[in-house]
Amino acid sequence: MKIKLDELTARLSSVQIIVLYYLSAIIISTFLLMMPVTLQEGVKLSFIDALFTAVSAVSVTGLSTISLHETLSYTGTFILAFILQIGGIGVMTLGTFVWLILGRKIGLRERMLIMTDQNQSALSGLVYLLREILVLIVAIELIGALILGVHFLNYFPTWQEAFRQGLFASVSATTNAGFDITGQSLIPFANDYLVQTINILLIILGAIGFPVLIEFREFLAQRKKGHFRFSLFTKIAVTTFAALLVAGTVFIFIFEANHLLTGKNWIEAFFYSAFHSTSTRSAGLSTIDINQFSTPTHLLLCLFMFIGASPSSVGGGIRTTTFAIALLSVISYARGNSTIKVFKREIMPEDIVKSYIVIMTAFMLCGFSVIFLSFIEPSFSLMEILFEVSSAFGTTGMSLGITPELGTVGKSLLMTLMFIGRIGIFSFLFLVRGKPKNEKFHYSKERVIIG
Amino acid sequence: MKIKLDELTARLSSVQIIVLYYLSAIIISTFLLMMPVTLQEGVKLSFIDALFTAVSAVSVTGLSTISLHETLSYTGTFILAFILQIGGIGVMTLGTFVWLILGRKIGLRERMLIMTDQNQSALSGLVYLLREILVLIVAIELIGALILGVHFLNYFPTWQEAFRQGLFASVSATTNAGFDITGQSLIPFANDYLVQTINILLIILGAIGFPVLIEFREFLAQRKKGHFRFSLFTKIAVTTFAALLVAGTVFIFIFEANHLLTGKNWIEAFFYSAFHSTSTRSAGLSTIDINQFSTPTHLLLCLFMFIGASPSSVGGGIRTTTFAIALLSVISYARGNSTIKVFKREIMPEDIVKSYIVIMTAFMLCGFSVIFLSFIEPSFSLMEILFEVSSAFGTTGMSLGITPELGTVGKSLLMTLMFIGRIGIFSFLFLVRGKPKNEKFHYSKERVIIG
Ligand SMILES: [K+]
Ligand SMILES: [K+]
Numbered sequence: 001m002k003i004k005l006d007e008l009t010a011r012l013s014s015v016q017i018i019v020l021y022y023l024s025a026i027i028i029s030t031f032l033l034m035m036p037v038t039l040q041e042g043v044k045l046s047f048i049d050a051l052f053t054a055v056s057a058v059s060v061t062g063l064s065t066i067s068l069h070e071t072l073s074y075t076g077t078f079i080l081a082f083i084l085q086i087g088g089i090g091v092m093t094l095g096t097f098v099w100l101i102l103g104r105k106i107g108l109r110e111r112m113l114i115m116t117d118q119n120q121s122a123l124s125g126l127v128y129l130l131r132e133i134l135v136l137i138v139a140i141e142l143i144g145a146l147i148l149g150v151h152f153l154n155y156f157p158t159w160q161e162a163f164r165q166g167l168f169a170s171v172s173a174t175t176n177a178g179f180d181i182t183g184q185s186l187i188p189f190a191n192d193y194l195v196q197t198i199n200i201l202l203i204i205l206g207a208i209g210f211p212v213l214i215e216f217r218e219f220l221a222q223r224k225k226g227h228f229r230f231s232l233f234t235k236i237a238v239t240t241f242a243a244l245l246v247a248g249t250v251f252i253f254i255f256e257a258n259h260l261l262t263g264k265n266w267i268e269a270f271f272y273s274a275f276h277s278t279s280t281r282s283a284g285l286s287t288i289d290i291n292q293f294s295t296p297t298h299l300l301l302c303l304f305m306f307i308g309a310s311p312s313s314v315g316g317g318i319r320t321t322t323f324a325i326a327l328l329s330v331i332s333y334a335r336g337n338s339t340i341k342v343f344k345r346e347i348m349p350e351d352i353v354k355s356y357i358v359i360m361t362a363f364m365l366c367g368f369s370v371i372f373l374s375f376i377e378p379s380f381s382l383m384e385i386l387f388e389v390s391s392a393f394g395t396t397g398m399s400l401g402i403t404p405e406l407g408t409v410g411k412s413l414l415m416t417l418m419f420i421g422r423i424g425i426f427s428f429l430f431l432v433r434g435k436p437k438n439e440k441f442h443y444s445k446e447r448v449i450i451g
Numbered sequence: 452m453k454i455k456l457d458e459l460t461a462r463l464s465s466v467q468i469i470v471l472y473y474l475s476a477i478i479i480s481t482f483l484l485m486m487p488v489t490l491q492e493g494v495k496l497s498f499i500d501a502l503f504t505a506v507s508a509v510s511v512t513g514l515s516t517i518s519l520h521e522t523l524s525y526t527g528t529f530i531l532a533f534i535l536q537i538g539g540i541g542v543m544t545l546g547t548f549v550w551l552i553l554g555r556k557i558g559l560r561e562r563m564l565i566m567t568d569q570n571q572s573a574l575s576g577l578v579y580l581l582r583e584i585l586v587l588i589v590a591i592e593l594i595g596a597l598i599l600g601v602h603f604l605n606y607f608p609t610w611q612e613a614f615r616q617g618l619f620a621s622v623s624a625t626t627n628a629g630f631d632i633t634g635q636s637l638i639p640f641a642n643d644y645l646v647q648t649i650n651i652l653l654i655i656l657g658a659i660g661f662p663v664l665i666e667f668r669e670f671l672a673q674r675k676k677g678h679f680r681f682s683l684f685t686k687i688a689v690t691t692f693a694a695l696l697v698a699g700t701v702f703i704f705i706f707e708a709n710h711l712l713t714g715k716n717w718i719e720a721f722f723y724s725a726f727h728s729t730s731t732r733s734a735g736l737s738t739i740d741i742n743q744f745s746t747p748t749h750l751l752l753c754l755f756m757f758i759g760a761s762p763s764s765v766g767g768g769i770r771t772t773t774f775a776i777a778l779l780s781v782i783s784y785a786r787g788n789s790t791i792k793v794f795k796r797e798i799m800p801e802d803i804v805k806s807y808i809v810i811m812t813a814f815m816l817c818g819f820s821v822i823f824l825s826f827i828e829p830s831f832s833l834m835e836i837l838f839e840v841s842s843a844f845g846t847t848g849m850s851l852g853i854t855p856e857l858g859t860v861g862k863s864l865l866m867t868l869m870f871i872g873r874i875g876i877f878s879f880l881f882l883v884r885g886k887p888k889n890e891k892f893h894y895s896k897e898r899v900i901i902g
Contacts, residue, residue, distance in 0.1 A: 233900050295825040295829065296825045303822075311900040321899050329811070330811050330812055330815075330880075345894050346893060347899065356777075356780075360781050360807070378745065429784060432785055443797045444797065447799055448687055448799075450773050
């Protein structure tokens with residue numbers, strides 16, 4: 001049996017194995033969520049709803065077909081937080097630690113798995129990297145939980161309840177899961193700017209990408225020695241992230257100025273705009289019923305959710321760097337340049353093609369999903385369907401409220417989108433990818449008229 | 452003055468000059484349309500509506516803010532047909548003939564202009580090519596007008612009226628303009644399969660691309676000698692065109708089977724599906740009020756209008772070959788291949804990047820337009836706005852009816868989209884394109900994590 005398993009894994013690509021791990025995590029989570037101890041007394045969870053919640057939790061999306069508030073027991077919220085943690089940090093990171101704890105040597109094959117999961121292209125220092133990620137994320141979560149817990153003493157009757165809520169909120173924000181156990185997302189804190197600021201910071205730390213966090217830590221450690229150079233990836237990821245935050249805030253403000261923000265003062269208007277702009281990176285939390293936004297804001301949120309978070313982060317979507325490189329490519333072309341020069345480096349031509357392939361595949365995937373859903377669920381509007389599809393693919397979890405009302409086919413489609421959004425389009429393409437064929441010979445090249 | 456003009460044109464790229472020609476055609480058309488002789492007695496046409504009609508006619512889109520049926524005089528319909536002809540065949544083709552007639556020698560500079568307008572990459576034989584295009588299109592239109600005119604004797608009281616309607620319908624279908632002077636598109640012929648079949652054939656001949664038509668003529672001429680080889684462009688363009696026609700027909704049939712096509716027999720159902728599938732290539736004619744289609748069909752039509760027709764044809768959109776190459780690139784990648792092999796040839800890597808740049812730019816352009824329109828025109832649904840934007844960019848001209856009700860800003864946006872759709876994204880990028888900068892030195896390349 002051992003030998004057969006080895007033979008099987010040898011045949012599968014590392015991406016396929018990662019996917020198997022994720023699928024296992026989903027199946028185990030489904031059973032965890034269906035355990036009586038997880039649920040409130042008298043509550044029954046159907047298999048499809050448990051599966052949907054499991055996929056949503058492992059992919060840290062936060063879309064839900066049920067009210068967690070009315071479903072999960074006290075213990076259940078800890079179990080859910082644990083699943084979010086697994087999903088957020090990545091099954092492989094955790095798997096590595098199990099191996100380490102069991103004293104098993106990390107071999108080349110395992111390193112390659114981790115490399116694929118974290119999207120790294122260098123093998124060395126990976127185990128060290130993973131340990132750092134885990135320590136960093138847990139530290140961030142604990143600090144967040146502590147601050148929120150202390151502050152929640154103003155809201156909740158007992159300190160146990162305050163810290164339970166604080167811990168869950170911190171884990172949910174840092175992993176960008178966006179689940180809530182209050183039943184109302186962060187709407188009760190619409191005027192509590194401390195809670196919102198902490199949440200914004202936690203969301204950013206989770207979604208900015210692990211490599212960025214690691215580099216910043218190294219930068220801080222080596223600051224005195226000087227000469228620290230950030231990687232091109234970190235520069236592009238952080239710049240794009242910041243640009244999206246600012247653009248989102250500005251446009252939500254413009255679109256809602258004469259609508260939702262009428263009569264609100266500057267601070268209120270700023271927080272409503274900035275919070276939802278940040279939330280689209282992939283958290284999906286909200287401080288307002290987002291149905292109240294107008295159509296242009298809904299469309300903007302769709303676009304931003306589709307773009308998603310940094311690669312190697314807790315988020316989904318096509319990823320910020322993918323968007324940035326495609327955009328830079330268009331700008332370079334329009335300027336008449338044949339190469340992309342940015343931060344005194346040049347982008348590799350194959351990375352440009354890779355980003356376009358990701359975007360094209362994502363568009364086809366989401367476009368097909370929208371057309372298919374509008375066919376099988378004719379009672380929902382185009383806006384509702386587009387929003388839910390973008391939210392699932394971006395593993396954002398914002399919702400205009402139709403997810404609980406979808407049929408089994410619709411729920412399955414959203415589950416698929418959340419899963420692909422989490423593993424990323426590239427891993428998805430690798431999944432279906434075969435061995436290269438017909439690479440040994442070449443036909444002559446011929447020009448084709450384009451555009 | 453002559454010298455100054457030469458200096459000016461020497462500074463402008465050939466694309467910019469083509470655009471200037473198109474703009475001149477639009478301005479002249481606007482004045483032609485505002486002449487009293489063009490209009491019915493007592494009808495007044497506002498400047499914005501005349502301009503909109505001119506842009507729509509020169510770009511052979513067919514979107515309209517007015518009822519032509521109630522606006523144009525008898526003479527006016529001929530003037531409109533003439534403008535469609537200019538737009539359809541391309542300002543440059545006609546310009547070339549003016550030069551030829553005036554006995555002016557066609558120099559290198561003029562050849563380059565024509566080359567850009569017709570998207571050709573070889574200079575030789577261009578004048579010959581243009582003459583062939585004009586002869587072919589006019590021949591096709593006259594044959595179409597003759598058949599339709601004779602058949603229309605069944606519908607109209609006098610032979611003059613029958614042939615006027617036949618001529619206009621033939622020109623409108625062949626140039627894929629999609630204008631109608633009946634006031635109801637082809638709805639009166641919903642059960643006349645001869646009229647529909649002729650229209651389908653004329654639409655295909657106009658939208659399949661001039662190079663394809665020329666190659667087919669050469670193929671027929673050289674058939675007996677054997678050894679004729681179609682270009683890769685023709686093979687890809689024809690295959691994609693056919694695939695889109697079939698896919699459109701099948702999906703409209705599936706989406707409407709239990710909706711619009713309920714109770715219709717097979718022939719009726721086939722013609723409703725096939726006609727509207729063909730019409731999205733860029734004609735925009737319809738045999739039914741397209742508001743009656745369901746949401747998935749509307750979305751499908753949007754997608755197909757966005758793709759549009761062949762390059763170097765009367766149509767707009769991103770163009771069939773652009774779509775085909777991007778799709779082939781994703782499929783090749785998913786299969787693990789690093790090159791695209793098709794019809795025993797390989798696609799040039801720069802053509803792959805070109806097609807992605809076109810698609811990305813088009814997405815941003817249309818996405819921005821949809822968000823902007825939904826902001827300034829909040830009374831229209833997302834579906835209505837998306838449909839009108841796709842229709843304008845694809846120079847298709849199908850409408851859910853909101854175009855006449857848009858404000859001046861909305862109308863101007865649609866005009867811009869029609870114009871860019873007609874000249875093509877590539878020419879649009881060239882328009883804003885500067886001289887290459889910073890090409891002399893290179894930075895070192897650095898990898899970035901994507902997707
Ligand atoms: K989320
Ligand atoms: K048209």
